[in-house]
Amino acid sequence: MEDRVRRACKHLLLAREDFKSDKPEVQASGRCMLLAVSALLVEMADKMAGNGDVAVQSERRLYEFMALKLSIASENTDPAVVGEVHALLMELRDSAADKYA
Numbered sequence: 001m002e003d004r005v006r007r008a009c010k011h012l013l014l015a016r017e018d019f020k021s022d023k024p025e026v027q028a029s030g031r032c033m034l035l036a037v038s039a040l041l042v043e044m045a046d047k048m049a050g051n052g053d054v055a056v057q058s059e060r061r062l063y064e065f066m067a068l069k070l071s072i073a074s075e076n077t078d079p080a081v082v083g084e085v086h087a088l089l090m091e092l093r094d095s096a097a098d099k100y101a
Contacts, residue, residue, distance in 0.1 A: 004044060005093045008037045012070075012086040019079040034074040034082065041067040062088070 011033045018030025045063040048056050066085045073081035 004040060005089055008040055009086055009089050009093070011037050012082055012089070016079045016082040016086070019082065031074040034070045038067040038070040038074070041070070059092070062092070 015030040015033040015037070018026050018033070021027055021030075041063045045060045045067070048060040048063075051057070066088055069081055069085050073085070
């Protein structure tokens with residue numbers, strides 16, 4: 001899962017840069033990346049659905065929340081929202097690394 005989070009972070013940074021462009025086709029590329037990352041986060045959350053552990057369910061809800069934020073950000077091309085989700089993913093990645101180290 002850490003590899004998926006790392007790829008998602010990379011794509012979020014690329015999308016944020018696309019949103020800064022004046023060209024509509026570049027912004028459209030950023031929207032597509034956000035929707036792809038959103039789908040990945042939903043998939044990751046779905047894999048946690050069967051686990052009854054409270055901590056796992058909290059993490060699952062966080063993934064779902066981030067996916068929703070990205071879907072909204074893709075509509076209004078807001079780089080600030082993309083940055084917020086990127087920061088959350090980095091924190092999750094770091095906490096997972098600490099937990100399993």
